[in-house]
């Protein structure tokens with residue numbers, strides 16, 4: 001009697017990191033450099049509109065968005081259901097990347113992925129924590145934030161983004177401060193190529209699976225920020241005024257922690273634009289590729305600080321696509 005060869009569990013890479021740290025950008029780099037690996041992405045956006053899913057969809061056919069909640073708590077069940085569907089539907093991917101929302105405590109995700117039934121078909125391979133160097137330099141108090149600490153504590157790898165403005169010694173100091181003993185490894189994306197094979201396939205000095213340990217503490221500790229931040233979304237079927245958007249950002253900048261949106265402007269017909277705001281840094285860049293018509297905007301602020309009516313006051317009433 002012959003037995004069917006056991007198929008290896010599909011490895012899962014969880015990408016965590018604070019709001020606007022660079023998770024989506026990093027995942028798109030991994031997808032671009034995937035080297036023939038079939039990668040499925042599950043993208044969790046805290047808000048009702050999943051901008052990150054749209055940005056990642058441009059790179060891979062297999063992307064599932066989980067919006068309006070957090071995979072570390074309210075959407076844990078959805079995460080497990082989505083994983084099961086991805087594995088049941090056609091040929092399994094070689095790898096699954098889960099982008100956590102910026103307010104997620106990875107402990108809850110690790111806990112969900114440790115489901116013994118799921119473990120046979122998928123295994124948590126690594127947790128990658130994206131850390132924004134500019135943000136840390138501008139806001140040193142970030143290090144005392146329990147959410148930020150929980151994300152870093154769960155990391156098997158730390159990816160340092162936006163460190164290009166620091167000199168080499170300052171960047172090395174920053175990396176050491178994030179990982180004093182050199183484990184987890186810190187990868188400075190401004191100075192070194194992204195080690196795709198290491199991040200996706202594991203490294204030689206990583207403990208053998210499934211014995212690799214992950215820091216899983218209570219999912220609902222004070223570090224979880226789902227209730228600390230509130231998200232407000234707005235969308236329209238048609239274009240908006242660029243001047244009105246600039247005025248809106250100017251008016252709300254003092255309270256916004258994060259904003260992102262996909263826009264068409266009445267003043268610039270025929271072009272789609274991506275708005276990104278992290279801290280006080282705002283960028284507006286043209287997008288190439290097919291994006292659905294209309295505009296959508298997600299804004300995140302400390303709960304109670306963002307007046308949703310201000311968006312409609314500047315951009316006009318919300319209309320649905």
Ligand SMILES: Nc1nc2c(ncn2[C@@H]2O[C@H](COP(=O)(O)OP(=O)(O)OP(=O)(O)O)[C@@H](O)[C@H]2O)c(=O)[nH]1
Pocket residue numbers: 017018019020021022023024025026052101102160161162163189190258260276277278283
């Ligand atoms: N200079 C620089 N900018 C970066 C880098 N990575 C990301 N950014 C910029 O940072 C902003 C936020 O990047 P995202 O990839 O959307 O961040 P995120 O962590 O997915 O954001 P959330 O999902 O909202 O938490 C965008 O304007 C990016 O272009 C980097 O390595 N260097």
